[in-house]
Amino acid sequence: MSVIELQSVYGGYGDTEILHGVSLKVDPGEIVVVIGPNGAGKSTAMKSVFGLLSLTKGQVLLDGEDITNTPPEKVVRKGVCYVPQTENIFPSLTVEENLEMGAYVREDDFKPRLNEIYELFPPLAEKRKQSAGTLSGGQRQMVAMGKALMLEPRILLLDEPTAGLSPKFRGEIFSIVKKINSIGTPILMVEQNAKQALSIADHGYVLVDGQNKFFGSGQDLLDDPEVAEMFLGGGKAVPEASV
Amino acid sequence: MADFINFYFIPGLLLGSIYALGAIGITMTFVILRFANFAHGESMTLGVYFAWSLVQITGWHPLVVMPIAMILTVLYALSIDRLFYKPLRNAPVVMLVVASFGLMLMTRSVIQFFWGVQLKSVLPGIQKPILVMDYLRISPKHMMIMASALVLMFAVHYLLTYTKIGKAMRAMSDSPELAKLTGIDTEKVVVATWVVGAALACAAGVFLAIDTHVETRMGFKLLLPMFAAAILGGVGRPYGALVGGLIIGLAEEISSYPFIGTEPLLNPGYKAGVAFAIMIGILIWRPSGLFKGKVF
Amino acid sequence: MDALYGYMLYGISLATMGGIYAVLTLGLNVQWGFAGLFNAGIAGFFGIGAYTTAILTTSATHRHIGGFEMPYIVGFLAAMLICGVIAYLVGKVCLRLRSDYLAIATIGIAEIFRLILKNETWATNGPRGVSEIPKPFEHWPEPWNQFGFLLLVLVVVAIVYVLVEVARKSPWGRVMTAIRENEPSAKAAGKNVENFRMEGFVIGCMIMALAGALMAHYLKFVDPNATDPLLATFLVWVMLIVGGSANNKGAILGAFLMWVVWSATEIVTSRLPDELAIRAAYIRIFLIGLMLQIFLQKFPQGILPEKRPDVAKSNGNAETKMAD
């Protein structure tokens, strides 16, 4: 059974419909990447999993359980963690406090998990008493992901984790994503840097105008000339600007 | 110099700590519930009247009955939240401001109805100050107020730094949206905010009443300085509110010190305007306040 | 017969006060109903208007500056002009921030203005106020003088209503609605949001000053209590919310209705035993406040809801929330 499955969902903000029947799924242990042009509804599709917008049609399933239109605070408790693209840390809290907040819904002792996170992100261990707002962009992203991982989630949703980062950090983030995945957490990720993202993905989706356009394994999509033409700069280098 | 310390600096500090305690509640509701709570001054007044009644019933010192008054004020704040603010939680925020504006007058009229408008006192009589080092005049009453204020400030500090709910409050004042996504129980944080805000408002009011007297419009008089303190410190920054309150209190008192000649620098009639002037200045030059608060 | 004549005179006074409040409420409607701006210091702008005309139109006295004996119309125009300038300065500071800041700043302005009125005795006669303000038609025989003034008020209400209504239907009004509903998309459409807000704020304040000027002539007296928030700020808010914000007819209806409720309830409460009658004054304030809360929660559209066929309303809230 898929961890997360969107079955032909329709919806948007207010009266503006953005998703016109999007379907996608993430199977256990997978990294799934969603790419597409600006305004294609990539982030919106991800937010729909998290109950951040109201769906008019279609279903969202978590391990087969219907969680359509469940409010975000309940979705978290079901073990789905979401890292937004911006404002994904509490800047005035220290690194450790941020991680603690990530474990807010945990009733048990989260200390062991905290140490695991520090092992995963050694720079954070050094700066645990520093307020998160003073960290560099890449380290903030680590805090954001670490915060989400505190829950030992069933699936991790990442909204453009590399947006605004320099190419050096970008690579670092992708390798972290791979590392998180390798210890067993399935990941659904929206990305602008399609080429790099697809190269670590098990599967990829291409959304255009709120609808599915292409689907395939990461490598298939990279090899697909049409996809390459549209999103990978004709097979050339990935464009610098991500917005 | 002795005059400056005795009659300008110490009163300023005292007034400042009262503003500071009140401003913490304002700054927290502003950032967590996202609206400027005009009824905050009235929570303060109500708390004082609770304390006054308790003093009448028990005959104890106002500081002794203060915790009970604080609990009553908290209950009031929570029921107001349930009845009047919660139904508007999903409406545009400015509706909440309108509602709080209405509650300000409603609460005051209830106080005036039940307790009447006659002036009251929680601690009658006068206290001669103790002379320290031959020129510092320190009144025991003021020592008590300052000490209690300090205790409360440390309690707030402890709550915000070392408890889960306190950290959640700080997290939510950083970003309510992210707090929700993180799974923080935002309604619980809202409740905690009212608890802290109302309890501190009650304490600030009682301190003021110990220093002066009990009167139905005392809370409203403090509203503008408290807003100014919250904005000066940076909205959503409880420590900022503390500093902001102290600065506003000191500035109000010191503004009429005769720095030049024997006439007050500023006509004391304009004292109440000092807080406002500082606030406007901050809004022009640094809307995020001294401690990088939220700007909406 | 005497009684009937008395009721008629009371009716005139109700209508006159209602009319002045209607002007105030229309001014607030431009700010809140059109532009979504929260002005918590209506009393301040109202007072500025009242004092300006009072000082310009009274005859010479040793109590305050003046002796200009200007015609009423000059008083009215000057009141609006001065208020407009002050509103512009306030707007300059606050309008780039969210509405709460404006609310705090405007309540502060009312406070500062009150302090100036009280302390600058040479100009304003301090707390003792400006008396013997001339009143249009006061030399006509009773009750025609009252009728005359009522007519003046109603004419002003009509003029303000027509102007504000024209503005609402104009492209300017439509942009205002768009900004209030969805600021980001209005910005994206290339509208200078801050300028539009400023225009709404300044125009609203000028209308409030006009109401203040009318009140000064009606009462023939003005003192720093003119800036008291209860009757000149809070009541106006209740009027607009009850009548229907963003609807000019609603604003006028709300003003007349609430003034009648406010004034006439005392006729009932004054019949209570004395002790209660005194305390009933507070119950009156409480009930008016409660009414505001009920309307805010249950009928946020007011008695006459906003008419706006072209824009869907149901999802307005969701949109603003997301836009935050």
Add this chain to the structure above:
Amino acid sequence: MNFLKKMAITASAIAMLSVGAQAGEIKVGSAGGVTGPIAELVAAIVKGRQIATEHVNSNGGLLKGDTMKLVIADSACDPKAAVDAGNKLVNVEQVVGIIGPSCSGATNGMVSSVTIPAGVTVLSDSATAPSISELKDKDTVFRASASDAYQGKAIADMVWKAGKKKVAVTYSNDDYNAGIANVFVKEFKALGGEVTGNQAHEPNKASYRSELSTLAQGGPEALALFAYYGSSGITIVKNSLENGLFGKFYAADGMFDKSVIGQIGADNLKDNIWITQAASDTEDASYKNFAEAFKAAGGDPEAPYAAHGYDVAFLMALAIEKAGAADRTKISAALREVAGPEGEVVRPGEWAKAKKLIADGKKVNYQGAAGVNDFDANGDVTGLFSVNVVGDDGNWSRSMLK
């Protein structure tokens, strides 16, 4: 929305039914700032009015046994509210005359806009602004409290006679206290005294230490304090005594209240504070009559203007009795006839005696609890004054000011 309409309809229906004087009831408007900035003072004033009305009604009533009915209207110390209140009293309630309102501003607005055009007599108990004297009022505006001009001078004389040559002055910045301070400063300087500092203060502040510290410069021997006891007076005395800034205080009647002693303590105030108050003739029997009645009614006579409240209600009753009918147009002239100075003296509580005198066609001279009420051409009283100090029993003790 329906409930709103219903509410309005019910309200007006009740109003209609109950309007119009019932048989044997004569209505007098009782306007006062029962809400608003001086509400705490007005509560006692209104009580004074009620006690006078009870005295009238329980001793034979008005005219042919009619009862006098006070109709309360809230003037909120605000001209807007006062005009509305006046309109209701004059036009809906059809009162014979109006006592009150409390504040000068409210009085100014109400009489200019409502009662002077309507020809209704107004007798205020606590409006003291000099500008009220100057209104072109067709002799319909009276007041039982002395214009500030008199009391300011009385205090200046008292301070000077007490041998104080240098004083500092502070006043609460409201219409009443600012006016009286102004007169005091002028008169005290005219006597040859020195005013070392003269400062307004904003009422209702938490502390006045800094103001007082500035005022204490220049060696003043006493503080002339013009304030209401509640909004700032008590705080100022407290702050001064606690910090040794001032030890002696001279004050006007806004400071006269039992709570001043209650909150500061009799020991601290004994021989340190002098508060003037309007008074009647030498023996001050009028005040004693009033004070006993007020205490019997469960009130505290030592409240500012409570006595004036009594006087205006009593005077209004006398005027109606004298006019012989509940006729608005005759009240003004009748009021002058019952107020003195000629005629047999009538004191608070002596309604039966007054009623008989009037019935016999004799002249009456009401000597009020708060002073002689001989109206001058402007409808003002000049007033004698008494001074209150803290007596041996820890209460206010009162003596005439010569």
